[in-house]
Amino acid sequence: MERVRLDTDVLVIGGGTAGCFCALTVAEHSSFEVLIAEKAFVKRSGCLAAGVNAINAYIGKGETEASFVDYVKKDSEGIVREDLVFSIAKGLNRVTRKIESLGLTILKDEKGEYVGRGKRSIKINGENIKPILAEAVTSKERISILERVQIVDYILANDEVIGAIGFSLADNKLYEIFAKAVVCATGGAAGIYKPNNPQFSRHKMWYSPFNTGAGYGMGIRAGAEMTGFEMRFIALRCKDTIAPTGTIAQGVKAEQVNSKGEAYVSKYGKATTYMRLYATVRENMEGRGPCYLKTVGVTEDQEKELFKAYLNMAPAQALKWAENHTGPSSENVEIEGTEPYIVGGHTASGYWIDNNRKTTLKGLYAAGDVAGGSPKKYVTGCFVEGEIAAQSIIREIQNKEISDIHLDEKDVAYIHKFYSNKEGSYTYEEIEEAMQKVMDEYAGGISQGYGYSSDKLKIASKRIDELIELSDSLSANDSNDLGKIWDVIDRLFVAKVLIQHLEARKETRWRCYQENKDYPDKDDNHFLKYVNSIYKEGKVNVFYRELIGRDDIYEHKY
């Protein structure tokens, strides 16, 4: 491979929601050069590709920053980094105005105020949110964008992250990028578990199938501390299309009903996000499925608007209605739970960061879905984290130099050695399917009603290690293969850490998200704690940390 060295002030890995906003903030508030390294194309990369349905994190009328933190804490059964959530709450409305100023359509009432959809959500046309963001970064002179480059690992020197390595998916180049600060903004991880539709439509999932947990993977391998992997996110979605349901649930206030027409959620307890899911899973198991969002009876006009809303974020759902000559007014919308994702933007999995979005590795920052500790950040929370990281970096790198270390071919050979591996028995596709199956069956996937036990995790753990070993002998013919091989390696590392986190939480805190069959109850006496881990030499070392309050000042010491 042709080796290319690039130097920049700030390297942003992942040109998605958080990454773009971070780059933009650096460019607008300093004179530093920023390089965004993006696996695909910023115009539609990441979670925002098809559009989103609302700004789901916003301090609406009657709400305060503090009440937002209270809500997130309660919905998450106490295991949140209140300091982080609070810092996000403080920025939500500011970044909302910013994205509006860049061109996002937001619904306003006669008085010019944003129109709420529920307490903490506002109505937008989110179809083009990513093109708008992409246009903003592209037009900044000090931001360079390197597309079709998949970053694989950090470059470390003296326990400090001084850059990252990746390769081009378009040609035969290997990039060694050095920077004064590195921001990881690669999103969360889909495809760890067997998905809802594992056959032809295997990628018809809720979370982006192209967010493979690369940022987690490189962090784990580099020894970064991770938190909350066991708080998996499992979404309640429209069956088959896996389109979001909030639009309907909040938009037309549709209730969840079972096949008998009974509203069932309240039977199970308070309607937290995970309880709405758990209740649905249980109703099904007990033979009262399918469960639905009760839409029959919405007006023709409401149906029309629902079609539009879905076209603007999950067009498959609109097509499904249309080609089957039905729609929400005449047919309730069946719902189901997705496979578990690891995603710090909805739940709490990710890098253990401080309030400046510094990770435990000096020089490395994390923002967005890849950063842990603060659930329910959604799009705007990711923006805020990108912004906070940017501001911190601007302060920190004023007097910093780019490292002049050079890598040897032997330092990078492990990345492209797959080209020289002989064609073997198995392929990355088989390894990925095997991983998804073992996680599904032995680490609480859909087929298990999301439950797991210590005995099953042991089997999963052994198998994931075998697959990691087998992945080492995969063979690549072109850069596309190489990309897919690294995708599966990253996913395997996420799986490996996840299993140990699931094992460590010897209670059941969030039904479905983390349902430990050996310990079916919540145990506040022992587990009002974060489960954290650091990977070292093949081993995941798990430990617990005490909760951090909303006004605590938590800073990493290096």
Next chain:
Amino acid sequence: MERVRLDTDVLVIGGGTAGCFCALTVAEHSSFEVLIAEKAFVKRSGCLAAGVNAINAYIGKGETEASFVDYVKKDSEGIVREDLVFSIAKGLNRVTRKIESLGLTILKDEKGEYVGRGKRSIKINGENIKPILAEAVTSKERISILERVQIVDYILANDEVIGAIGFSLADNKLYEIFAKAVVCATGGAAGIYKPNNPQFSRHKMWYSPFNTGAGYGMGIRAGAEMTGFEMRFIALRCKDTIAPTGTIAQGVKAEQVNSKGEAYVSKYGKATTYMRLYATVRENMEGRGPCYLKTVGVTEDQEKELFKAYLNMAPAQALKWAENHTGPSSENVEIEGTEPYIVGGHTASGYWIDNNRKTTLKGLYAAGDVAGGSPKKYVTGCFVEGEIAAQSIIREIQNKEISDIHLDEKDVAYIHKFYSNKEGSYTYEEIEEAMQKVMDEYAGGISQGYGYSSDKLKIASKRIDELIELSDSLSANDSNDLGKIWDVIDRLFVAKVLIQHLEARKETRWRCYQENKDYPDKDDNHFLKYVNSIYKEGKVNVFYRELIGRDDIYEHKY
């Protein structure tokens, strides 16, 4: 396509266990010509391809024909055709001696008596049972074998079956075969439900993936009466390899234990075949999985013998042990339930036949897994049925002529029209996966713990009809495609009938096999009855029939 007409005395569709034995009997006891039309190659076609592990239906020492019927009736909760089971019981030991005389190795003790494995099972080397049988039919002059010919439909005249149509999978021929009697011996149906391993190893199932329910399909379309489709068969098998478990359970008397080491089956009730499965499913659901056959501690010698036994019928299991450096002496064998199959050799689904193995269509006989009413027939029961059908045919066709009717091109065009269909949006592979998914989710597949409800069946029913409609526009490029298209059409017809049978049994008679969540209990007052159906013009007409006793003489009237 080149149209070829063939005339024969007896047409046997399917050169498997029952078909070969039937042909052999006709050839040995009459001077009639027999033609076997086989989709693959008789040497290893059908269920017996890899070998079988024992003769599982045999009247052992201390047992009688009557006690055999008692056992089958009890294990099947009363819904059996005692007359049919009794007639099978009477032939079991005779056909066993016959297959031994053809070359099958059967274990004998010092006194020359067969060695039992359980009460109704004897020990064999079943690896080459199919080559032995194939050799016997091949060497008979009056038996012709047409291989690589997939039969698609019967030829009917005046409500009588006078032959069958099919096409070559090797070249461009369409066969129109006329006969005095037609025997359907195509086996049962796998691949109706999403299998245990739906990805790379999708065909690594217990039942033969190449038995696609063709005989059911053609019978249904021709208006034959079917019985007991709702008594699905779900096997308890070695996890992943889906290898049989009887070898271990009966062979080394291994108990079923859960992950805590507890023997759990007896907790759930009497250990019928389906209860051993149900108990396993339940233990898993409740978090006490995985479940195992407790083999740890078997001697080195026993392990050696288990390796051999598996190589002789399910070599994948032996490979799995060996390449993972383990074996039953050091590791318990994990077990799981398979996807539901429709198979009259283990449960009771199939043609509604009389004691002569006549179906309700004049001129058509059924034998083996495709024939309904008599569970637990296994290999030897299939032999007996082939024999009974042969004897009946020999009696019946003495004065019969082969029809001189000729078909027009327009009568057969619907079979190969798929060559002229324009390439459309979907493929047979997608239709098959869609069918398997809908059956899994809405008609009590693995993902539902095998339970179903009326509401879900309605969804399944609608979708199967849509898929049948879509299958009509599939497009074929070669005979391989055409074969696969007919495979999926046959499966869809099986699914369609199955759904109505499941709906009709408004009770739960056999946990897992038929688990109606709307009616969770057995209801002897209303459902000690057969559920039967006749398909006509797109509709499955279901009705109930009273039980038939073991000495009743049930004969079809045409």
Next chain:
Amino acid sequence: MFFIESLLEGMIFMSISINKDKCVSCGRCFSVCPGNLISGDRDGKADIKCPRDCWGCTGCIKECPTGAIEFYLGLDIGGNGGHLEVCDYKEFLQWKLVDRCGEVKVVRTYKEDANRY
């Protein structure tokens, strides 16, 4: 075997389907897919190597100036032979939802209009 042939011969799959007759090799759709799935074939026409890898975001379709790309729902997720087209007219997106018989439902989503839900 079907899978192979269909890929080689351009049969339509779930996810997107590219009509090579309509494609003018402009390359716009190559540079927008979040999965980096589309590239040029020998003639520079758009080609999706593994249709099963498509997320269904419709990003590529919105880019195409000639309407060469359509989106299909997989049969495993309720597809029924219909498809979706979308054309970007700057102020609005025009969506065509087509059933298997060709019946079309047209929906315009104006960019200035927020979702009501």
Next chain:
Amino acid sequence: MFFIESLLEGMIFMSISINKDKCVSCGRCFSVCPGNLISGDRDGKADIKCPRDCWGCTGCIKECPTGAIEFYLGLDIGGNGGHLEVCDYKEFLQWKLVDRCGEVKVVRTYKEDANRY
């Protein structure tokens, strides 16, 4: 896309794998598969069009006079890089169970010997 390339370039899959260098085009394995999956390629060498359709019965392997066919367990069902070979010596079948490092376990199953279980 991997699936395609591997089929075209002869990469090994779960199920059987045919070593074309060892295959002498005798055609014996063509006429034994219960799924009718094997036929001759342009050179008359054995070819399995859709390896995922294999049941794993090992019938074809038992036929092969040159040991050109091996059986692999899919990774999704616990395969680990090992494979199985079997050769029919009339009175017995000789099985080789090979792990991924090449370690071999040989088992002979004599046709005259019944299973003990």
